[in-house]
Amino acid sequence: MAFIFANALISWHAKHGRVGMPWQNKRDPYAIWVSEIMLQQTQVSTVSERYLLFMKRFPTLSSLANAPIDDVMALWSGLGYYSRARNLHRCAQKIMSEHSGKFPRDLDALESLPGIGRSTAGAIVAFAYDVHAPILDANVKRVLSRFHGIEGDLQDRETIKQLWVRAQAQLPKVSIKMPIYTQALMDFGATWCTPKQARCISDEARCPMMNNCLAYQTNRVDKIPAKKKKSASPSFQTSIFLIQSGEFILLERRAPKAIWGGLYSLIELPWEPQSKDIALMTVRNARKILSKTLLGDKALDIDFKQIMSVQTSSVIQHVFSHRRLQMYPYLVSLNQKWTISHPNLIWIKRANIAEIGLPQPIRVFLESSSR
Ligand code: SF4
Known part of the structure; x- marks a missing residue:
């Protein structure tokens, strides 16, 4: 044989x-x-x-x-x-x-x-x-x-x-x-x-x-290999923050074991249902929410008074092989760049984003939000 x-x-x-x-x-x-x-x-x-x-x-x-x-x-x-x-x-x-x-x-x-x-x-x-x-x-x-x-x-x-x-x-x-x-x-x-x-x-x-x-x-071609029943893929949600000052945007390198590990992406926070409502995402709320992660987790010295405006944008949907992700974006404008010295945070010019590794849906979002 x-x-x-x-x-x-x-x-x-x-x-x-x-x-x-x-x-x-x-x-x-x-x-x-x-x-x-x-x-x-x-x-x-x-x-x-x-x-x-x-x-x-x-x-x-x-x-x-x-x-x-x-x-x-x-x-x-x-x-x-x-x-x-x-x-x-x-x-x-x-x-x-x-x-x-x-x-x-x-x-x-x-x-x-x-x-x-x-x-x-x-x-x-x-x-x-x-x-x-x-x-x-x-x-x-x-x-x-x-x-x-x-x-x-x-x-x-x-x-x-x-x-x-x-x-x-x-x-x-x-x-x-x-x-x-x-x-x-x-x-x-x-x-x-x-x-x-x-x-x-x-x-x-x-x-x-x-x-x-x-x-x-033995007439079993359509039976072999056995078809697996597909279970509904779970979905999860996050909030993402496009923090920008002039031509610069703030990116964070993702942890190696996370989804898209090692790539740069936007600051991400667990999604809170009420925060998708534009009426609730005020400048003050954005300051509060961002201060929790940026001051807490990353021990940065940042002046949140520099946040001038916050806008929401359409939800970004992304489908992985076994789950679906919905990202709720917030566009946060600063009147000047924060001074950042954390190893995983970088300011990068929008014009240079092609040079770094970004998740594809984030790249598409950044390109569309700059038009
Ligand atoms: S196509 Fe595949 S299943 Fe069909 S006879 Fe050839 S090897 Fe067998």
Whole structure:
């Protein structure tokens, strides 16, 4: 079975594999690693453009390791799942300091690095070094569960264990085929054996796996993998304060573990229902509310009498994968900039916001509020 699967997949790839993606056919483990991390949770169309920008700014492992984290976060802005960017940076520094700047070939060593899981490690060594190491990302899990007729929940440990065994067993015999096989498996899962449109049950084309695919042979393609019932995503609210003085705005770097950790954003406070009412958000209220956080948490010496006006703006909605966020913005104008020396607070010119890492909805809000 292993022989059939790998060879059929490689032949399929020659005709139907994806072409033109900028990270394809690379042997440099650094370039492979960056693309693998970017492609986690981000669509190919988005990554295609952003990958080239990233590689232009950080063409080598050492250039990434030596860059300020703020530069990395700025370039990651809009890609989401920002822990990936922080881990890329930490990982690059670790490889420089602990592996003399060379990507390990050893899977265990790779997996011990920040942000590199077993599947990513497999992809790196298969593409870069022809190592017989399987991958098992979400697309591959679906392909293998259908091909082998495995019905278990794809999040379940036991199911994942079974899939790793299958993934290992059906690798090509010859290691030199590992890069093309790995790419073929990725392409097949992304374009052919897809969640809703498996080619074997559409009229578009025959699938080369049909005669050996258990899901197809037992008429269970639309049942494997098992669909999970979606629960309603919870929502939460915050108040955000766009504090501005002339051409400057005040930003705060978010805590590493917070949502959008490490990015700069507006001062944020827990939302209080009554504060969304413009009639209640007076200058005096804004002074009181801001003084609680800016004087309390950050021990700053600020003159709140410099707040001249406060306006509200339309609520900003943002949807994460598992929850929804509503942000209630307040535009606070000062008659002069506060003197700030807190390490996580900065004044920045509006004209320069493209240079720093901001959450995408905050960037859009700042751009629209300056018009
Ligand atoms: S036969 Fe259908 S379900 Fe099986 S691998 Fe091919 S596309 Fe996927």
